[in-house]
Amino acid sequence: MGTHYSGTPTEELALATYVKLSRAADAVTHRINAHLHHHDLTVSQFGALEALYHLGPMQTGELAEKILKSSGNLTLVVDNLVKRRLVYRQRRKDDRRCVDIHLTEDGTALIEQIWPSHLAGVVEAITVLSADEQRLLGDLCRKLGKKAG
Amino acid sequence: MGTHYSGTPTEELALATYVKLSRAADAVTHRINAHLHHHDLTVSQFGALEALYHLGPMQTGELAEKILKSSGNLTLVVDNLVKRRLVYRQRRKDDRRCVDIHLTEDGTALIEQIWPSHLAGVVEAITVLSADEQRLLGDLCRKLGKKAG
DNA sequence: GCAAAATACTTTGATATTAAAATATTTAAC
DNA sequence: GTTAAATATTTTAATATCAAAGTATTTTGC
Numbered sequence: 001m002g003t004h005y006s007g008t009p010t011e012e013l014a015l016a017t018y019v020k021l022s023r024a025a026d027a028v029t030h031r032i033n034a035h036l037h038h039h040d041l042t043v044s045q046f047g048a049l050e051a052l053y054h055l056g057p058m059q060t061g062e063l064a065e066k067i068l069k070s071s072g073n074l075t076l077v078v079d080n081l082v083k084r085r086l087v088y089r090q091r092r093k094d095d096r097r098c099v100d101i102h103l104t105e106d107g108t109a110l111i112e113q114i115w116p117s118h119l120a121g122v123v124e125a126i127t128v129l130s131a132d133e134q135r136l137l138g139d140l141c142r143k144l145g146k147k148a149g
Numbered sequence: 150m151g152t153h154y155s156g157t158p159t160e161e162l163a164l165a166t167y168v169k170l171s172r173a174a175d176a177v178t179h180r181i182n183a184h185l186h187h188h189d190l191t192v193s194q195f196g197a198l199e200a201l202y203h204l205g206p207m208q209t210g211e212l213a214e215k216i217l218k219s220s221g222n223l224t225l226v227v228d229n230l231v232k233r234r235l236v237y238r239q240r241r242k243d244d245r246r247c248v249d250i251h252l253t254e255d256g257t258a259l260i261e262q263i264w265p266s267h268l269a270g271v272v273e274a275i276t277v278l279s280a281d282e283q284r285l286l287g288d289l290c291r292k293l294g295k296k297a298g
Numbered sequence: 299g300c301a302a303a304a305t306a307c308t309t310t311g312a313t314a315t316t317a318a319a320a321t322a323t324t325t326a327a328c
Numbered sequence: 329g330t331t332a333a334a335t336a337t338t339t340t341a342a343t344a345t346c347a348a349a350g351t352a353t354t355t356t357g358c
Contacts, residue, residue, distance in 0.1 A: 005203045005268075007268065010272060010276070010280075011268055011271075011272055013275075013280060013283055013284070014271050014272045014274075014275040014276055014283065015268070015271055016287060017275050017278070017283040017284075017286055017287050018177065018181070018271050018274070018275055020286070020287045020290040020291055020294070021173070021174050021177065021286065021287075021290050022174055022178065022217075023217070023290070023294050024170070024174075024289075024290035024291070024293040024294040025170050025171055025173075025174030025175075026174075026217055027293070027294045028167065028170065028293055028294070029171065032167070037316095037317085042316095042343065042344070043344095044343090044344070044345090045343095054154045059306075059307090060306075060307060060308090061305090061306065061307075068171075068172070068175055069344085069345075069346090070345070070346055070347080071306080071307065071308090072307085072308075072309080072310090072345080072346065072347075072348090073344065073345050073346070074307095075307070075308055075309080076308095076343075076344070076345085077343085077344075080342095080343075080344095095305090095306085095353075095354070096306095096352080096353055096354085097305060097306040097307070097352070097353045097354065098305090098306065098307085098353095099306080099307065119154075119156065119160055119164070122160075122163050122164055122167050123159060123160055123163045125163075125167070125293075126162075126163035126166050126167055126293070127159070127163055128292055128293055128295075129166070129289060129292060129293065131159075131162060133289055133292075134162055134163065134166040135162070135166075136285065136289065137166055137169070137170065137286070137289045137290075137293075138165060138166050138169045138170075140173075140278060140282055140285065140286045140289070141169040141170050141172070141173035141286075142169055142173070143277055143278060143282075144173045144176070144177055144274075144275070144277055144278065144286075145169070145172050145173040145176045145177070146277075186346095186347090191313065191314070191346095192314095193313090193314070193315090194313095208336075208337090209336075209337060209338090210335090210336060210337075218314085218315075218316090219315070219316055219317080220336080220337065220338090221315080221316070221317075221318090221337085221338075221339080221340090222314065222315050222316070223337095224337070224338055224339080225313075225314070225315085225338095226313085226314075229312095229313075229314095244323075244324070244335090244336085245322080245323060245324085245336095246322065246323045246324065246335060246336040246337070247323095247335090247336060247337085248336080248337065248338095
């Protein structure tokens with residue numbers, strides 16, 4: 001009752017680190033994305049629009065990879081963006097298996113409207129850390145992310 | 150086409166840090182939880198079982214907070230665990246608004262079976278970092294998590 | 299050049315997720 | 329003590345998510 005897991009020091013440290021990492025990523029993500037509901041956008045929808053805006057039109061599979069989701073999922077996310085006429089699909093002529101997703105004018109306008117405040121939110125949430133601390137965190141995260149993939 | 154966002158150095162650093170943090174948390178979480186599908190458990194279901202095992206019976210609301218999910222969501226997660234007879238609900242006599250969730254014998258047996266290999270997975274994923282690095286990461290994460298809640 | 303394998307995406311089915319509304323119960327105010 | 333507010337949970341509606349199966353297209357192997 002109320003006793004947390006107790007194991008070896010190595011285990012306890014690893015567990016505690018994992019929990020802190022998860023909670024921090026979660027807290028920061030929530031904080032940064034809270035404004036999206038004003039535009040009736042989900043995090044995935046916004047991620048898709050942003051990737052298309054900054055990287056240009058791309059295939060479903062690429063987009064899925066960018067926002068760390070499955071391609072099956074992306075189909076639905078894109079479906080919902082298509083319904084709102086924020087993006088459209090275009091089959092490639094040279095390889096009809098591929099479908100490029102493009103921003104519409106409305107989509108471009110929306111992301112351009114949202115981006116500045118989104119960016120400000122990221123800066124606000126992350127600059128709790130100094131530049132040096134951010135670089136340090138980035139390095140540690142990169143190390144963690146690599147291994148085994 | 151293929152040009153990533155370019156802004157001030159402060160903005161670029163914050164964005165890059167945010168992306169690395171998200172990707173690291175995501176990669177580590179996926180890696181650590183990959184084994185759960187062997188037991189037909191989702192991450193939330195496992196999280197609920199684990200919290201109940203290490204902290205004892207608790208209310209829906211508390212459990213939701215522990216695993217960082219909404220209480221509405223927890224109702225469904227618990228529903229699915231109840232169907233498999235891994236947990237059961239019990240209304241409190243002194244305050245009938247509260248429902249405590251308890252592990253059943255089967256639930257206890259399952260979490261006891263899974264826990265060692267889960268723990269080993271956490272240790273394997275996290276000990277890519279030295280103990281000092283883990284403490285450093287933990288501190289940075291704690292700092293990030295705090296601000297504004 | 300045709301069948302087999304690989305690739306790219308969509309569909310399906312089950313669970314998850316949130317926000318908001320609804321329900322039930324207890325506590326507080328008068 | 330009875331209504332109002334607060335608390336705890338469940339329900340609902342919409343979207344998300346993954347894994348697995350299905351479809352369409354292209355490339356490869358012979």
